[in-house]
Amino acid sequence: MKSVLRPLIGPVLYGLIIALGYIFIIERTSQPIQHEVVLIEKQITETPIQSTASISDPISYADAVSKAQPAVVNIATSKLVTEKAHPLADDPVFRRFFGLNQAPRRQRMQQSLGSGVIISPSGYILTNNHVIAQADQIKVGLADGREIDAMVVGTDPETDLALIYIDMPDLPAINLAKTENIRVGDVVLAIGNPFGVGQTVTKGIVSALGRHQSDISSFVDFIQTDAAINPGNSGGALINAYGDLIGINTAIYSNSGGSLGIGFAIPIGTATDVVKQLVQYGQVIRGWVGIEPQVLNPALAKAFNLPNIEGLLVMGIAKNGPAHQAGIRPGDIITHMNGNMIEDPRAAMEMIANMKPGAKVTIRVNRQEQSLDILVVVGARPTPQG
Known part of the structure; x- marks a missing residue:
């Protein structure tokens, strides 16, 4: 019997050795792979899911708006307009020939709407000159619902800025940003009263800096923004993501009168230089x-x-x-x-x-x-x- 099994012992032992070696190699090579799998599973389990919004682009700008909005006001103006009865009504020969010298002229009240920004707790409000130009009455509506008449401190038509004053104590003044910190691409919010619908906030970015618009002003390097600005926004606030005032919304580039994503604001640095002279002299001296x-x-x-x-x-x-x-x-x-x-x-x-x-x-x-x-x-x- 032993003589029969003896020839088989060698091949069997050889096969066992090969099998054990193969198992050993598989175990050794699988350990690093299993270790990596465990680490990845641990990272997925322990690492919290993060929002795609960065610190500079928060999910909500409510804090910035709540900080600035109380300082943005609605401005309603009215002026008495005398209408001509005829295009030639001012011609003395025409008036004498048709007996219009004694004819009364029709008069009506012309009203317009705009916005403004409270820049001082004592009652100074910055707005556009074209918002209050030639107005007989200027009424300011605060964010809390109060209304009061305003008086003109001074105007500067060449930058389209005006400073008005209301006699109310402890007003919510806006915080002013530094012009040199404004960069193209910064998120901005426009606050105003477009079309008289009530205080409205729109969002965009700073599209460009140093824009020259000679048809608006020869002395202003405008901030260009794609935040929606419409009629009624004039004189309102352009703020940054922290609620600080960076500009006064002034004009839009549009053939239709509606917002096309190209708006212009006067930088706050230029505005404050004008305000200082308006307070001191009542006008800007150049x-x-x-x-x-x-x-x-x-x-x-x-x-x-x-x-x-x-x-x-x-x-x-x-x-x-x-x-x-x-x-x-x-x-x-x-x-x-x-x-x-x-x-x-x-x-x-x-x-x-x-x-x-x-x-x-x-x-x-x-x-x-x-x-x-x-x-x-x-x-x-x-x-x-x-």
Whole structure:
């Protein structure tokens, strides 16, 4: 019997050794995989699910709105308008011929709506000039439902800002942000009274900074936003995600009068500079020399047979204005002001506007290819008519 089994012992033992080795290898290689699976399951179990909203983009802006909203007011204005009985009613010959000299003219009350922002607990409210312009009565409606008549402290048509005052104690004033902290892409909220439906909040971002809209103002670098702004929002607040005021909503770019996602607000830095002068003087005093400049480009130089140099061509000059009295002439090319090279009419105008009347500025001009330094005494910028 032993002789029969002896030949089988070797192959059996060899097979057992191979089987044990295979099992050992499988166990050793499976341990790291099982360990990784355990770690992943542990992480899934112990790690909380996080919201996709970041700290800078909260789920709700209710805190910012509740902080700023009490300081935003509704403004209702009314003025007595005299209507003409006929387009030629002001013509004296027409009135005498048709016997209209004694005819009474129709009068009606014209009303409009806008918004404003309380910037001082003592009662100062900032709004747009076009909201209260030529109004006979200005009524302010607070967020808590109270209403009171307001008086005009001062206006600045050139920035479309106005400061009004209401006699109420302990008013909820808004917190002012720092203009230099505003960035393109920041979340902003517009608060106002669009179409008179009541106080409304819309959300957007800062679309651009430093927008120049000469048809609105030559002295404002506007904040552009896509937050919905409509008629009635004018003078209202543009706030950041923390409820601080960054701008005064002023205008929209629209052919239809409705919001197209392009709105403009006056930065709070510009507004506060205007407010300081309105409180102190009742108006904003800007420097003025009385020139109408245009960038001298190659085409313009060729058309007027002028040297092709960098500078501003004096296209027009105010009669008896500071520049005229100093000897500057149309056709002169302005190259420097107080030693600084000037290439942009807007920059030149801002430089002069920031000077006080009576200050002196040296303007270097090129006249018939000769450089002349002309000393000009800055005057006060005339108040715009209309």
